[in-house]
Amino acid sequence: MQRFLVERQIEGAANLTPEQLAEIAKTSNAAVASLGVPYNWVTSYVAGDKIYCVHETEDAETIREHARRGGFPADLVSVVANEFGPQTAGSA
Template identity: 75%
Template sequence: MKRFLIEREIEGASQLSVDQLVAIAQTSNAAVDSLGVPYTWVTSYVAGNKIYCIHEAEDAETILEHARRGGFPADLVNVVAAEFGPHTADRNPVVATAG
């Protein structure tokens, strides 16, 4: 499966209550269950008027179908090309040498 970053524009997202987030999670889980294909909701982050989600699916069309079934916006859907973090700095770089 591919990993996708989804941006959802939701006015007042950062003011959503815990109960509202629970309801959104329940709706999302139900939408995942209804798809009938491999699909994983990894996590979501709320920042300002946006919710950023990481999901795994075979293709972007499945991501958009999940959004449609859940009644969520999916303003941007991008395949994650690479992941890195502080631990990446510990990896020894490969240095090309001229022959």
């Protein structure tokens, strides 16, 4: 599976309540279950009017189908080419 970064433009996203986020998660989980293919929603981050999600699946079209079934946007879908963090400095 490939890892993808998904950007969703949602006005007022930063003001969503925990209850609203829980409902979005339920909707997303149901959409994942309906796909019938390997799919893993890793995590999501809310920042301003955007939600950034990390998902794993075979291709970008499956990400877009998940969004269609869930009724939420997928404004930008990008394959994650690599990951690194502070621990990476020690491997050079």
